[in-house]
Structure formats: structure tokens, C-alpha cells
Amino acid sequence: xxxxxxxxxxxxxxxxxxxxxxxxxxxxxxxxxxxxxxxxxxxxxxxxxxxxxxxxxxxxxxxxxxxxxxxxxxxxxxxxxxxxxxxxxxxxxxxxxxxxxxxxxxxxxxxxxxxxxxxxxxxxxxxxxxxxxxxxxxxxxxxxxxxxxxxxxxxxxxxxxxxxxxxxxxxxxxxxxxxxxxxxxxxxxxxxxxxxxxxxxxxxxxxxxxxxxxxxxxxxxxxxxxxxxxxxxxxxxxxxxxxxxxxxxxxxxxxxxxxxxxxxxxxxxxxxxxxxxxxxxxxxxxxxxxxxxxxxxxxxxxxxxxxxxxxxxxxxxxxxxxxxxxxxxxxxxxxxxxx
Amino acid sequence: xxxxxxxxxxxxxxxxxxxxxxxxxxxxxxxxxxxxxxxxxxxxxxxxxxxxxxxxxxxxxxxxxxxxxxxxxxxxxxxxxxxxxxxxxxxxxxxxxxxxxxxxxxxxxxxxxxxxxxxxxxxxxxxxxxxxxxxxxxxxxxxxxxxxxxxxxxxxxxxxxxxxxxxxxxxxxxxxxxxxxxxxxxxxxxxxxxxxxxxxxxxxxxxxxxxxxxxxxxxxxxxxxxxxxxxxxxxxxxxxxxxxxxxxxxxxxxxxxxxxxxxxxxxxxxxxxxxxxxxxxxxxxxxxxxxxxxxxxxxxxxxxxxxxxxxxxxxxxxxxxxxxxxxxxxxxxxxxxxx
Numbered sequence: 292x293x294x295x296x297x298x299x300x301x302x303x304x305x306x307x308x309x310x311x312x313x314x315x316x317x318x319x320x321x322x323x324x325x326x327x328x329x330x331x332x333x334x335x336x337x338x339x340x341x342x343x344x345x346x347x348x349x350x351x352x353x354x355x356x357x358x359x360x361x362x363x364x365x366x367x368x369x370x371x372x373x374x375x376x377x378x379x380x381x382x383x384x385x386x387x388x389x390x391x392x393x394x395x396x397x398x399x400x401x402x403x404x405x406x407x408x409x410x411x412x413x414x415x416x417x418x419x420x421x422x423x424x425x426x427x428x429x430x431x432x433x434x435x436x437x438x439x440x441x442x443x444x445x446x447x448x449x450x451x452x453x454x455x456x457x458x459x460x461x462x463x464x465x466x467x468x469x470x471x472x473x474x475x476x477x478x479x480x481x482x483x484x485x486x487x488x489x490x491x492x493x494x495x496x497x498x499x500x501x502x503x504x505x506x507x508x509x510x511x512x513x514x515x516x517x518x519x520x521x522x523x524x525x526x527x528x529x530x531x532x533x534x535x536x537x538x539x540x541x542x543x544x545x546x547x548x549x550x551x552x553x554x555x556x557x558x559x560x561x562x563x564x565x566x567x568x569x570x571x572x573x574x575x576x577x578x579x580x581x582x583x584x585x586x587x588x589x590x591x592x593x594x595x596x597x598x599x600x601x602x603x604x605x606x607x608x609x610x611x612x613x614x615x616x617x618x619x620x621x622x623x624x625x626x627x628x629x630x
Numbered sequence: 631x632x633x634x635x636x637x638x639x640x641x642x643x644x645x646x647x648x649x650x651x652x653x654x655x656x657x658x659x660x661x662x663x664x665x666x667x668x669x670x671x672x673x674x675x676x677x678x679x680x681x682x683x684x685x686x687x688x689x690x691x692x693x694x695x696x697x698x699x700x701x702x703x704x705x706x707x708x709x710x711x712x713x714x715x716x717x718x719x720x721x722x723x724x725x726x727x728x729x730x731x732x733x734x735x736x737x738x739x740x741x742x743x744x745x746x747x748x749x750x751x752x753x754x755x756x757x758x759x760x761x762x763x764x765x766x767x768x769x770x771x772x773x774x775x776x777x778x779x780x781x782x783x784x785x786x787x788x789x790x791x792x793x794x795x796x797x798x799x800x801x802x803x804x805x806x807x808x809x810x811x812x813x814x815x816x817x818x819x820x821x822x823x824x825x826x827x828x829x830x831x832x833x834x835x836x837x838x839x840x841x842x843x844x845x846x847x848x849x850x851x852x853x854x855x856x857x858x859x860x861x862x863x864x865x866x867x868x869x870x871x872x873x874x875x876x877x878x879x880x881x882x883x884x885x886x887x888x889x890x891x892x893x894x895x896x897x898x899x900x901x902x903x904x905x906x907x908x909x910x911x912x913x914x915x916x917x918x919x920x921x922x923x924x925x926x927x928x929x930x931x932x933x934x935x936x937x938x939x940x941x942x943x944x945x946x947x948x949x950x951x952x953x954x955x956x957x958x959x960x961x962x963x964x965x966x967x968x969x
Contacts, residue, residue, distance in 0.1 A: 547900045548900035561883050
């Protein structure tokens with residue numbers, strides 16, 4: 292699998308990444324929010340032992356305990372979509388991560404185990420297969436909570452059944468601009484899916500980047516979930532492409548104006564908020580995807596999308612920053628990258 | 631005198647130009663708005679004959695009749711501040727202009743004669759002296775309407791007395807930004823002066839460019855008018871400089887951000903309205919005047935200030951343009967000039 296940020300791939304137009312995560316819990320162990328520090332550490336040890344016993348390619352993986360790294364370091368993994376916001380809030384949490392940062396096993400998130408696989412472009416099936424392999428390795432040495440009737444036991448009932456959540460991250464500026472998002476959301480809801488902002492539940496769709504994911508995990512097979520989502524995302528991609536053509540036919544100069552101004556501001560601003568930065572990056576991304584801007588790669592834009600996030604920025608600069616300073620430093624970083 | 635737009639001069643910071651105009655009327659001839667076409671032409675002939683008989687440097691001057699040039703050509707002279715809007719509206723009007731476009735004699739404006747002298751920087755006295763010379767030449771062969779009590783007779787009572795209006799064009803972004811303009815206007819009114827937008831009466835202060843001029847022409851000597859205005863403009867310039875320092879101390883990064891973004895947009899936009907264009911040019915001018923932007927001259931900015939006006943633009947492109955096209959062509963012209 293390709294790292295979604297800097298993996299070289301041709302097919303990462305519109306769909307930035309595909310992700311699958313599987314929720315699992317250890318049998319007869321209380322859910323993470325009921326565990327003491329010691330009990331939490333016990334879960335981590337069990338998972339760690341079980342995983343590393345089973346896996347062959349041991350040196351590709353490492354365990355990171357959240358209490359051993361700085362808060363910004365933790366947030367940096369969130370900003371890269373390597374771990375969830377939920378995990379980042381539990382100092383008794385940990386995660387196992389591969390070198391490419393495409394596979395992660397979150398420990399003591401909402402469930403004991405959240406196996407996540409993330410790759411670039413529209414490759415939900417591939418992400419699912421890889422997550423499945425990890426799941427199989429883990430199951431060799433761990434006893435999962437499982438019920439014949441309801442499937443895998445999870446802390447939240449919305450994850451019961453397969454415990455599977457698949458999602459794709461999409462760049463939908465034209466659908467957004469053309470006010471088609473409500474229609475998309477309505478259609479998705481009817482199909483048991485939903486659409487959210489770039490950082491999942493409750494987050495805004497900053498920079499016109501959205502996550503489409505399945506809502507239903509019960510009474511449906513894993514293969515169906517994957518197939519449905521893959522099909523639905525393809526449809527949204529087609530709608531976005533058609534809307535782009537429409538916008539380009541009707542407002543060619545307005546569109547070019549917006550794109551070239553955005554690029555110019557990114558190259559020249561002295562203060563840049565995260566919201567504006569993401570909006571401008573979205574416009575430039577649109578220009579790149581439509582062939583209006585040349586010599587800028589998706590990889591470059593993905594890296595910038597992550598690196599201009601607050602914690603990534605602090606990590607790169609190796610220092611804490613006030614709100615004013617961060618907008619100054621963000622502008623500086625973005626300027627230097629572009630020039 | 632230096633042409634205010636492209637004359638090379640060092641002292642054109644903040645004060646773009648100084649202008650003096652003298653209103654005169656032929657004795658016993660009705661005011662222009664009461665004249666038929668033939669009578670108007672008669673006035674033009676009289677002025678033309680009288681002027682060219684008196685002036686030595688004949689080949690430096692030429693007469694332009696408004697009915698002989700296109701509407702855009704006429705407007706182009708207005709946009710360059712060579713003639714007034716009022717004159718441009720009278721197809722029976724004409725003007726004598728020197729090669730440098732620093733001296734013009736408008737014929738059949740509100741008054742039969744409006745002698746105008748315009749130069750770069752803060753040089754009101756010089757402009758006055760030059761206008762005075764032209765006035766003397768004209769008076770050799772023309773009989774002016776004059777009353778011992780009220781002075782020179784003019785069509786509008788606000789010009790009675792000296793018939794002299796002196797003005798300076800100033801770039802006041804900091805005073806505007808810092809909401810000090812109302813205070814300036816109030817102080818000026820008390821001194822018998824006023825401040826208006828770039829194209830005089832009723833025009834907005836687009837691009838933070840203002841005209842300060844005397845209001846009172848009666849019961850005050852010409853020299854006093856000139857001295858008062860020169861002093862007042864110097865004070866406003868000082869206030870602008872102080873306010874710039876204040877803004878720069880308090881909002882250094884915000885200011886630089888605004889300036890560099892403006893330059894970037896001018897270099898890259900695909901659609902540019904006149905209002906936005908002037909606003910951005912003002913920000914860049916501020917950057918140049920404050921030494922934040924290098925390698926851009928006042929001359930370059932002055933030329934662009936005029937050339938991005940609607941009629942100048944049409945004249946440069948030699949074609950009529952719709953409103954949409956004009957914003958496209960303005961963006962193109964500005965881009966090409968900057969790059």
C-alpha cells in the first residue's frame with residue numbers, strides 16, 4: 292500500500308485516501324474507559340505480545356505509547372490520520388505502526404483494538420484486505436469478544452456486527468461550490484452511509500475535503516460494505532467531475548482567477564490561518580487536478596495539507612507557538628515550500 | 631514642470647500631484663451653458679487666436695476639439711486629470727494642451743476658460759506660477775469679465791474673486807485605515823478647504839487617493855490660498871507618515887501580509903475590477919513608499935493607476951469592451967506590466 296500523503300501514485304485525483312478500520316475487543320476484559328492505568332497497560336502488553344508473536348515482518352512495526360511522546364507528537368499522528376482523535380485523548384493508549392504509516396493498531400481507543408489500514412487513492416478493497424491480514428495475525432494469539440447473534444462485541448452499538456468502518460477522503464470543491472452537498476448527504480444517508488469533514492465526526496469540511504463512510508455495520512457482510520462504499524465513492528467522484536466541467540464551462544475566468552489568486556497568496560502571504568490555508572490549498576489542488584496549474588504534484592499538496600496543521604507545524608519548527616506566531620510560521624513554511 | 635504620471639521626480643511620495651486651475655470668462659459673452667454650438671465655436675476661436683498670438687513657444691501647444699476625438703479619447707484625458715469631467719460632457723468644448731500635458735486651457739467648461747497647471751509632487755507654488763503665466767499670455771489679447779468689488783466673474787459663485795482653485799492629490803492609506811479621515815475633513819472645513827475622492831467632486835476615494843483643495847476664493851489673495859494649501863498638505867503628509875509608523879509598529883506583520891498579498895494578486899489575477907485594482911495598487915504603493923517593496927517606481931504605479939481606468943484601457947486595447955471583458959483585460963494588462 293502507498294502512504295496516502297507522500298506515496299507516489301497516479302490515481303489520487305479527487306480521492307486522497309481510502310481507509311478501513313476494524314473494531315475488536317478482548318474477551319472478558321472491560322472496555323477501555325473502565326480500565327485503570329495498570330489494567331490499560333496490561334491490555335497493551337497482551338496485544339503487543341500477541342501481535343509480535345504472530346507477525347513475521349517484525350522489524351517493520353513498532354509500538355508507541357502515548358505517555359512517552361509529546362502532546363504535539365501525538366497530535367501530529369492525528370493530523371496524518373494515522374491514529375484517531377479519540378485515541379489521542381487517552382494517555383493510557385498506545386499504537387503499533389508500520390514504517391510506511393499505512394497500518395496502525397490503536398490500543399485502548401474506544402475499543403481495545405482498532406486496526407486501521409490507510410492508503411492513497413480509491414483503494415478500499417486493498418485497504419480492507421490489509422487490515423484483514425492484521426486482524427488474522429492478532430486473532431492467532433488473542434481471544435476476541437464475539438457473539439453468534441450480534442457478531443463482534445464493541446463498546447458502542449453503532450460498531451456491532453462486523454465492527455468494520457470503511458471510508459474515503461475526497462476533495463469536492465465543485466460539489467461544495469455548487470451547493471450540491473446537501474443532496475449528496477441525503478442520498479448517502481438513505482444508503483446507510485454518511486459524509487463528514489476532514490477530521491471525522493464533528494469536524495468541518497475544511498479545504499473542501501470530506502470523508503465518506505459506512506454507518507451500518509450490523510446485518511451486512513464486510514464484502515458488501517466495501518463494495519457499496521467503493522461504488523458510492525465512484526459515483527460521487529463522477530458527480531464532482533461533471534460539476535467541475537459545468538463550473539468551468541460557465542465560469543471559466545472566475546475559476547482561473549480564483550485558482551491563480553490562491554496560488555499567489557500561498558506563495559506570498561505573511562500571515563496564514565489554518566482555515567484560509569486549507570481553502571487556498573483546495574483551490575490550488577483543484578487547479579492541479581484540472582490541469583490549470585502545472586508542475587505541482589498531489590504529493591506536494593498532501594504534505595502541505597498535513598504540515599500546515601498546528602501540531603505538525605510545531606513539530607517541524609521544534610517549538611511551541613502562540614496563535615499569532617503560528618499564522619506567521621505557517622505562512623513562512625508554505626511560502627518556502629512553494630518557492 | 632514634471633508630468634505627474636510619468637515625470638521622474640523624487641518628491642512624489644504621498645503627494646502624487648499638485649494642481650492649480652484659474653477660472654476666467656470673456657467679458658460680455660454669456661456663460662458656456664447658454665451658448666449655441668456656433669457661439670461656442672466662436673469662443674473657442676477667440677481663445678485660440680488670442681493664445682497663439684501671445685505665446686512664443688507655439689509648437690509646444692495644440693488645440694483639441696471634443697467633437698473631433700472619440701468618447702474614450704476624451705475620457706482618457708479625464709482619467710489623466712488633464713481635463714475635467716465637466717468639460718468632457720460638453721461636445722462644444724475644446725482644450726489647448728502642451729506636449730508634457732502639464733498645462734491645459736479648457737474652453738467652454740463651466741466658465742469660458744479654465745487654465746490648469748498640474749505637476750508631480752507637492753509643488754503648488756510652481757503650478758500656480760505656471761498657470762499665472764498662461765493667464766498673462768491670454769490676457770494680452772482677451773478681455774476678461776472683472777468687477778472691482780467681486781473680482782473675476784465666474785459662472786458659479788463659489789469661484790468668484792480669485793477664480794483660483796488649488797489642489798493636491800494625496801495617497802492616504804494609513805489615515806483611511808485608522809479612521810482618521812473624518813477628523814481631517816472636519817479640520818479642513820474649518821480652514822476653508824475640503825477633501826474629496828480621486829476624480830473630484832462626488833467621486834469616491836478609490837485606492838485611498840484624495841484631493842485636498844481650497845473652497846474659498848473670495849476675500850483672500852491668491853498667494854494666501856497657495857500658501858495655506860501648501861502648509862495644510864504638509865501637515866496631512868506628516869499625519870499620514872506618523873500614522874504609518876503607528877500602524878507599522880502595532881501591526882507589522884498584518885501590514886506586510888496585506889502588501890505582499892496585494893502585489894501577488896495584481897501579478898496573478900485573471901479578473902480585476904477597477905475598485906479592487908485601485909485598492910491593491912494603493913497597498914503596493916504603500917509598500918513602495920515604506921520601503922517594504924523594492925524595484926517598483928512611483929512612475930510605474932502612476933501609469934498603472936491611469937491605465938487601468940476604463941477608458942484608458944479601451945484606448946490601449948483599441949477596442950470597446952463589455953464589463954466582463956474589461957475586468958479580464960485589466961487583469962491581463964496589470965499582470966503583464968508587473969511581470
